[in-house]
Amino acid sequence: MPVPRLAPEVAAYYAAQSPTSDPGAYTGLLADLPRDAGALARVVRGLMIHRVEGGQWDIPIADDRMRDDAETRYIDDILALVAARDPAPLTTPRAWSDRFVGICRDFTLLHVALLRHVGIPARLRSGFATYFSDEGFHWDHVATEYWDDERGWLLADAQIADPGRYPYGFDPVDVPRDRFLVAGQAWQAIRAGDADPLRFGLDLEDTPMLGKRFVAGNIRYDLSALNKVETLLWDVWGEGSQVTPETFMDEELSEETCVLYDHAAAVTAGPDPDFAAVRELFTTDDRLRTPRTLRSLAPLRGPATVTLR
Template structure:
């Protein structure tokens, strides 16, 4: 276990708002409970139709620029007084990207004593035959080592053929593995990209994600 990943970065530190949002209940420690918490307070920007909620345009802009957990918690506090441990109505949630799900879960894991870090790479479970640019959390499990977890697809909104808190390494390729697969001819670089923005794809993107994942 690397204790460095127990230490918050400026991005993951929850700040003083955490206690105010929690109310009388302490944070749970189990990764499953923390993933459920994250899933209950964040709304992915592509889930608007699924949840039948018309997200105001200003929220799409404001939330997308909130790169720190302190900002996520500030916005959640402004949108309602439901304790952090309770599922929120869509209008009271933070409008997130995959990175926000990964960052908030990472923050909560660190806060409760589990080493965790963000991993950038590509998910194969969104579009058949395509490696979609994505971020997940990687946490330390005693007896197993580092395990990939995807809080975005945790719960009933998504149907994945695996446990979202134990994502197989061939279902999510961390950026370095994606780079090696492309360079060695085991994967086509043109199948790596952002599915919703077709022009963003290819080996240049994979190379950039190697740097982002390392950072």
């Protein structure tokens, strides 16, 4: 089997920090880190707890941290919180009470930042995971995609880098491609009639957010992350986003909008999307490109207008 090759300009692009992943003044905290994707995933797992894990694992979480931590957009600000709560080296797992209280995006963003810091090309991928449910539901999720010199682009999930709590039977830094579908793949399966759109999204009791509009939104997030603009998962912009969480499933996408996402899915789907096409689509199509100022529908703090760095 031939050894995969990554074009030098692509390697350089994804090995460099973005404004979102740059540790900035906290770069010193990243000294002496391991240089292995699995070890770095375990470092991340030792620093964070997911918002939902408190209830799942009967771990108390302070209300202000539950509300505010996951609104922290940038890695330097995340590291500031981590260091303020416990100044130990990042390789030291924190007590539950000292952990950053985030979501999948935060685990992934920190993992990507650490990988980039040690020179490994890495990026966030937005899509849907089946391993959180035994019923085949595709949960909204964000995972790391990183370059392995022997095998090419691999998927990793730092959130599940604890086999005692997540005994899923696969290596968390080699997530099977059929267990995590990037957003474009999910869209293509739905449009081909091979998947039920209502089996993708967030199946929440109070305000379920499911279906094609949700998957289209994930394509925007994925395209943005492939272009190193790593947003929060409740930021909204672009074609097809004019909806509130309360009315998310009330309105069907127009055929014109669906055709736009057919193209965006074709550009972004798969483990190795064409770099030039990804850059061109993002930089030339105002219907998809992430604007500098956008609307953020923070679920626990309420909507706000935000200007990105």
